[in-house]
Amino acid sequence: MKGFLEDANYSIGLLDEGATLADVIDNCIYEHTQTGKRAFYVGDLGKLVKKNTQWQNVMAPIKPFYPVKCNSTPGVLEILGTLGIGFACSNKSEMVLVQDLGISPENIIYTNPCKQASQIKYAAKTGINIMTCDSDIELKKIARSHPNAKLLLHIATEDITADEEMNMKFGTTLKNCRHLMECAKEFGIQIVGVKFHISSTCKDLQTYIHAISDARCVFDMAEEFGFKMNILDIGGGFTGSELQLEEVHHVIRPLLDVYFPEESGVNVIAEPGCYYVSSAFTLAVNIIAKKTECDKLLPSGVEQTRDDEPVFTYYINDGVYGSFASKLSEKLNPTPEVHKKYKEDEPLFTSSLWGPSCDELDQIVENCLLPELSVGDWLIFANMGSGTLGEQSTFNDYQRPLIYYMMSFSDWDEMQDAGITSDTLMKNFFFVPSCIQLGSEDRFSTAA
Template structure:
């Protein structure tokens, strides 16, 4: 399958109106059953188109700068480039990817809070000038290596809920902003704006009120030093839920009208990542081992349940936290698996747990769920798997990284063409997929392999 980070080319299956994403998953599960049962992703690039239209409808005029580290699959980047997004990059590799797509350097920002000097020099060499900074040491490093840098001061935000305990926060205080401006003036480094970031775990959109009012203070402070401020970056934290997007817009829109009206000359941007890609990708994994356990031994400590004679099943899959489920090590994982095989409605369900292939105690994907009894070789489907580690090589047992198959429907392609957003480089990668099921390994679906 072409389409990995190091590949220059990739293929996109163009679905006719009779074909569904379910058909695509069925076909590849059938093919992988014949050829090796490796895990695989199916990506719906049309989902990106829908999310972009949703963003334009709700969040205009905030320009999205896609966070490349969320998912750097070339087909994703090509599609978002055609849609007109900017790119927020955290490394030289990501900056090079964006530049290779023909993205103008002015539409790329270097957002890593801890930058290597060599990568700052690369940004300088390629004309990527806008980057973030939150401390004096970083400021001096940028001054030495990028004389044309344009800085966004990254300010810390306050978690008004008090629920989230943060051991290490990026961002500087309002008090320290004045000191950084004094240093920037002395070092002859330009400060052109402010960035803040609200975590997706924050449940209070009101946090934006504090952040934007603090930003206005920083802008006023910068004017005292003679800096021309032209950019406000409201960061990421967008979950992909339209309701959340509307909630955020409901809070920030009147604030932007007051503090940064359109005639102020301030460009407002954001860094959505998960918003675009999470729901666009589905992961199919295979059951490689199973064992039965006694019900009492399976229950978590402290759980009160009546004794049951029913077996409890523990399943091991060919992907885990050292591969495509890596985000589970640092984030809450809520994806509920779907059994791919057809089973009867009255078929009994059993308490089950799902594990990755490493046999590591950290490699538990789902602690407890109800599933029909599965067999080795059966497939499980996980939705909303587009953000995080896409197709990384597993660290254990020579398991191959999942292949990535990309699709788009005719109707979604038409939406892009109708608005003039397709590109020649994107169009050349399409191939037609007829509406059919259970293709054999010799049939046309294998052209993506």
């Protein structure tokens, strides 16, 4: 493991057993209140270790390949790389990130369904051979730029209950697989396996039965063409819930034993993304502006009455052009938690939350119940580790949130006991006392 480039400066606070995530958030909010109210994340990297242990207990021997686009922050990639996880990359920047970790090309898959020729050439130059393909046009493009490529045919699933529109865009049919194999033979390109993806919003796990059965058909088809297939990629769609993981395993294990038994030599892999990182990150944002219903212009002849319950609109210092970008595709339903203490019997008011851009699309929460808040108060959003920490917009001079990494001593001990630490990772840790002194000099280093 080479570790990150020296300019990727970050540190991980190693917490004594007496310190908690809430203590870290309190400390960071105190310091930001003193120095400038900027949105920030706290990432508990120990949760990545726990999730990997859970995966090994339930899903082994299926090897995880983490989709870098879910969360490409250095602390996450460093920990996952140390755990021996593979990586699924969608562009050159992501490939460079994981290669700088010292990850071997055999543990990297290029998964973008619409690849740029220049990035295919980069993959060829750096020895990244495994990539996905779902059309003859994409196959011909790969053949021109990367003749040594090893393709996974991306097949469409019958997941009509979830992201139907997305499944219509990407993935090929069984009938077209034969055509793609004919093209591959013509261009001298290897086909080594099959990939499918089932959305985490899919409620019918029977979809896995159809998908794995279809994959077996493609493997049988490949034998006719003389292709030696040895990879089955069952994609992502893992929510992070242990129950969901066990339910998926309960469905797919008998099928894999029948269609792809161990003696077949087929390596089954998956692409769990939000499974690893979603619950590991908490976002803290600050209220920068506030409006009430009485601030708005009412229609002519309508008077505001004092008996009407006020409705509050709050503007925060992060939005859909930053950490809440997934709201634009309706994949994120954030739930705010008020940081300051308030009485249990304190009245709650209808409220909405908006980002700082003043754009009509920049709505974070359309309707929620909150106590009356003031400018300068803080809100906390849990489960913000997936799809929120990649490259972000510079719209309206947007300032990216800081990131504070932490890990408990018990999680650190678990990593050491499993022998999954490295010298480059160890140098990033520093001790945080159980009684965190607010405003002290012991601050977490950040990766902006």
